[in-house]
Amino acid sequence: MENFVVSARKYRPTQFDSVVGQSHITTTLKNAIKSNHLAQAFLFCGPRGVGKTTCARILAKTINCENQSADGEACGTCHSCQSFQENTSLTIHELDAASNNSVDDIRSLIDQVRYPPQSGRYKVYIIDEVHMLSAQAFNAFLKTLEEPPSYAIFILATTEKHKILPTILSRCQIFDFNRIKWQDMARHLANIAEKENITAEPAALELISIKADGGLRDALSMFDLNVTFSTDNTLRHKAVLENLHILDSDYYFTLTDHLLQQNHTEVLLLIEEIMRKGFDGLQFVSGLMEHMRLLLYAKDPKTLVLMEMSEENKAKFKKQAELSTTSFLLSAMNICAQCETQYKSAKNPRLLVDLSLLKINYLNSVFQPKQAPVVEDGAGKKYEASANPSPLVESTPTPSSEPIQRETSESYVKENVIPTQVEPVSKMRGIEIAPRPSVQSTGLRSAKKLVETKQSEQKETTLLTSGTSSEGNKPFELEDISREWMRIANAYKANHDINKFVMMNRPIELVGTVLHLKVENELQIQQFNESIRMEVLNQLRTSLQHFGIDIQLDILIQEKSDKKVLYTQSDKYEFLAEKHPILAEMKQRMGLDYEF
Template sequence: MEEYIVSARKYRPTTFDSVVGQTALTTTLKNAVKSGKLAHAYLFCGPRGVGKTTCARIFAKAINCQTPTADGEACNACESCLAFNEQRSLNIFELDAASNNSVEHIKTLMEQTRIPPQTGRYKVFIIDEVHMLSTAAFNAFLKTLEEPPAHVIFVLATTEKHKILPTILSRCQIYDFERMTVRGTIDHLKHVAEKEGINVEDEALAVIAEKADGGMRDALSIFDQAASFCQGNITYEKVIEDLNVLDSDNYFQITDLARDNKVSEIMVLLNNIINKGFDGGLLVGGLSKHVRNVLMAKDESTLPLLEVSERQRERYKEQATRCETRFLYQALRIMNQCDINYRQSSNKRLLVELTLIEVAQITQPDDAASAGRRPKRLKTLFKNLVQQQRQRKTAPQVAVARTVAHTPDNTKPATTPNTNNTLQQTPTTVSTTTYTASSRPVLKSNGGTLGYSWNNLRQMTKPKKMQVIPGTLGADDPNAANKEEHREFTQRDLEFQWMSMCNRMPQSLSGISARMKNMNPVITKMPEIEVTADNKIILDQMQDIKGSIVSTLKLYLHNSGITLNMRLAEHHEQVKVLSRREQFEEMSKQNPSIEKLRELLDLELA
């Protein structure tokens, strides 16, 4: 059985002309070989699998060829070329900088540069992945790289040029290799398939080329994998099954459904895609690329930007005729925002679903707006919601009856003239509240329609709070308790109403109200009340508002016989007002568990 060699090695280019996708670079190198104007150091940089090391080998063989061709290629017939092809050349050295990145390895390399070549004109040192060298190794390499012996040429290759020291870059001729185009990759894979006798479809090769992401080596490896799975007949269906690639038909279908506002069908399709094991972020990324291609297909001048097969290009052109540019542009913007937020989202599926709903909402016609203003409610997307909305539009306005029992004190009865030329009092009674489309209540009365806001209606139905203001709650006040009312009250009732009175006192009496909260009124003999003040100043301030205090207690305790005796506290009756820390220390003495809890939770008093 013949030994199997993978396509990436079997079809590796051996001449400049066989290198795919790097025409400008290979032409420059061939001209350098023809003219003999060779630099002492070259730097080949670019992504993986684009031919950096391959071109370095071809270049090393060409400059050592004893009889090069007229266009700068190696002859493959001289002793130097045969030695290179048989891998026994002593003039070409390859070094992997990933595993030989120390100063000692560089010093060993420098010693080899002193020995002139046995055959040929140059000793060529190819250092692959040169960015892996340490800083010390780079510094040791600097002098030799700048002024090497006349028979030495360095060819450095790297995928990360930004990691190389600027002093190294300045000593080299830099060649930037390009990514393989999809079209170039497809053509090369067709050439390989013809030599291998494999039947392929252009759509299948397009999938392989997109999966390779610009790397020919990756494309050839995927091609071998697909060839093993398909057994000599590579089709589009088998390739997407083997590579677990999402079928492009899904993207075409989602775009058409979003254009027609069919959100329910999009959600079903998304669920099927996720159940097959595809990631939601992969779907959004693929859909973004698809919408971008549809946008490019709308103009003949941008149509060549589509790196797809001819059949796929026709499908893009057909869908572009059905989609508006505004829809495609806004869809790209929405999906780009989803791609930005996808990594940080905790519920990724919900983010994808919301994104697809927004895309499907772009072409949704706006609901009818009144008074030239755009309605602020959400657009209707699902069919059942559309039907419900239509029913709401045709249904009559709903009137909710509400009887307002309370009439404000400052509302005067309406007066209407009667036949006897006397004023007859007709109170205005609010009977119903009708809710209109503007969500603003309109109160109907016997005399017509009155306009109210929600705030006014709330104030009408809200009972008035009583405030303690000096001189307003005297014995002649109509709000005072009935003179014949003598309801008994408890000490608890007294303390509650006392605290409530202090809380209702106006801002101008905030100082005295705060001190009154610390007092404890007591019932000496029903209905006599006594309260003690700590000092003469507080007692004088309370004497000024004594009438209001008594009137308020009579009103809320429902006892018109209440009397209030205020006196100055004796020395032994005065209670020290404790601070927060002193209160905590007192509590800790009474209950040591509080201090243990503080230590356990590592708490500190503010």
């Protein structure tokens, strides 16, 4: 029985033209050989399995070839080439710096350099994993590397360029190898499969190439593994998924569809099926986050080209990206990132994954405010299906030359504004907020006054397009916002949601269309997270009937004062330690911590 040779060795390139995905390196080396502009030292650096050592061997063989071709390639038939291929060459030496990293090893190498080659023009020394040399060995190597004999050439290879001394880098001609593109690897694997009489599905080779992450040696190892796994010399996509233990991307597409439809039942059933197949929860969350990132890339044609996959898969991502919003994708990625961070420390990781998926499931409810259904009466007018309907008309621009009138009768105000009692909040420590204004100060302005203000252009007034007003534009000021703001806060209080009530029960300011909510510290900004902010904004837009220009909300830290609403653990400890100095001494002696 013949000894099996792995594909990485059997199909190792022997000429520059056969090197995969490093044309910028091979072209430069061939031109240097043809023009006889060879440096005394080369440094090949880059990720693993991209061809550094292979290119070093090809370079060493080519410069000693007796019958070089016109394009700078070795003939492969001369005595020098044959001896190199049979590992009997006396002019080409390979040294593994990982196991020969001492000063004595480098001194032995320097002693060998003193003797000229017995055959050929150059003595070539290939030092692999050169970053493993000790600092003393590097220093002993400096002088020889800077001024070697005319017949000596050094080729250094490393995966960690940053670990090499700058004095070594300055004496070498540096070549940076790139990660190999998956398309190039897939074509190379297809050629090998054809030579080995192996039937391979293009999707299977694509999967292996993407999984290799730019390393051709890794791709060839996985190729051999899957060929061995197959019983009929056929590489199938499904078998590769099973053998490499990769979750099929169709699961992520199906899961995202359920999340966009807010079908939490199917989401939980699908995650249960994935877990039963033996996939780790952390691996699944990382894959889902990557899927969301690719969907974000697919929303723009400029970033779509950055996705490393076939055109068929790009079309699938583009189709699903059209059904999702950017806000949904960003928030979903943020939730997945938090889950990934907390997974290892969680007591119940599966519950953490389920909770994260349920949060993502209802993101669209946060970003899209609910609107009352529209009904049409017998006269053709449209109304909102609510307790106090108001006519819905399309907003049309009104010429400034025609006067606009609006009824602001007492009955109109009573029908369209529902008064709400606001309980005093002066008992909350450190919070000062104006009481809710009465119904009579609703901030309704006549449209005629708005037109005159716009014509004068002397006062900046923000107009929001209203979907339910008959004049098309409706102004709002701080008193309108404050009234609705306190109504929402009291609704939270009535529902016993004290955290949200306390966060909203703070001073607010209106600058243009931006609300400024002032808090005391960064901790309060984290508590008032994105979901709460969007929920409050949606309620404000719905209640004030403003849909033309978005009302924005910024959370600012106000100037420090003597009063504090929320105390952190550090604040509490410093206060108690100041009153009781023995507390600090106890913390230091016993190694205590105030965080819990």
